[in-house]
Amino acid sequence: MNQPTQSAHTWQSIRAEVLRRIRSREWPPGSMIPNEADLAIELGCARATVNRALRDLAEAGVLDRRRRAGTRVAATPVRRAVLQIPVIRDEVAALGQPYGYRLLSREMAAPPPTVAATLSLPTGEAALHVRALHLSGAHPFVIEDRWITPAAAPGILDADLSQVSANEWLVRNAPFTAGTLSFGAVCADDQLAALLDCASGTPLLRLDRTTADGARIVTAAALTYHAGYRLRTTI
């Protein structure tokens, strides 16, 4: 008397049906929807399948779920956009351009106070400072200006950063558990303009990134992209 084990009701189809009801205003924003057990009966599938579908929609921000309180349609759906943060080499390759890399400078130095604070370094303590230019074909793509806590990235001081960018070396060799990302706009100063082959004063997108392994900040990097660069994603 059991249903066939694999029914026509996949969790994706359940999710599609729920989405349809939300979009048709059958279940308007802010309203409660039936509980999992009832939905399972109505739609003719197991509760686990409904759970999978609703959990997915909750992750996407379409539903709000709370134990005992039930599930409601999000009143103002907070849309989540997923940014893919690839290794720069891969990002350039995805554009169909040959990737190039040039190490500009590499030195141990005491970072400026703001960077020292970000890295939680005692004042005056030195860190590894690396600047590099990534190229897309013959054109400058992005400038990487990075500070690294050597103690948090064992081996970095022996790495040949003229061959492999710090970006890639760290991704491959320094495990990390968390990080922050922030975007802003800056004006090209003379140095940036020369490196990125644009006019001084050109507005540029800048991405600041920190990477941590547990509580310890491994690296802080500023990526300044070439003029006209846009970061794209879909919702």
Added chain:
Amino acid sequence: MNQPTQSAHTWQSIRAEVLRRIRSREWPPGSMIPNEADLAIELGCARATVNRALRDLAEAGVLDRRRRAGTRVAATPVRRAVLQIPVIRDEVAALGQPYGYRLLSREMAAPPPTVAATLSLPTGEAALHVRALHLSGAHPFVIEDRWITPAAAPGILDADLSQVSANEWLVRNAPFTAGTLSFGAVCADDQLAALLDCASGTPLLRLDRTTADGARIVTAAALTYHAGYRLRTTI
């Protein structure tokens, strides 16, 4: 002889153990890991539990999984950062500031060619053009410059956009299924500078957003943020 139904092995604990092995280089980047069935036996839980843990790690970009081929540790983990795109009112409120809104202009007009192309509008056909300023306390926060296809947003022509921003009206009243987002940097021209209370030439972060319901583009908006604004997220 069954294990107790709720064992100490939750899918989160399985995920933590897998992550530990990856980070300790027991399973180095690029290497295969045991299949689900074997892992389930080794870790003393059901395969479904292992599946849940590994699926989660695959979604996070830590693992690559393919049917029949098995599961391997991602060689260069593509990090995914999740951007929360809240309604502007909520974003300002989250900063602890009172939210303000001022409609700058509202008119039906034929959009410039680039916008017409984005909206898939026939040349010369009019669309609703709305410009508004969102305030954080007394300070300008972001300028919204938006074109709307009225046919795709029934009711928008009757909405009182001097009270509710087009942003909010659309979120609440126009169902949408997909969209694109792109970030770039622009320089403040005289008009932007005046509205955003900054010097002409200041670099500003600009977000371009399109929203679609199925194949039909509902709206295209450009959000130009105040000087110094940073978009933040965590990895």
Added chain:
DNA sequence: GAGAAAAATATGTATAGACATATATACCAT
């Protein structure tokens, strides 16, 4: 009525078992 304790309930999750599906690999015919 106020506050604490108990019951009810919706979601969250684990399990065993079965089948579905993609695809790597082995095998076979040419």
Added chain:
DNA sequence: ATGGTATATATGTCTATACATATTTTTCTC
């Protein structure tokens, strides 16, 4: 060798069942 076909296998998913957990609601006590 080459190309097509069969087979094996790892992941993907559904089901039924049971228990866990967070809250809300109700009931009891003072």
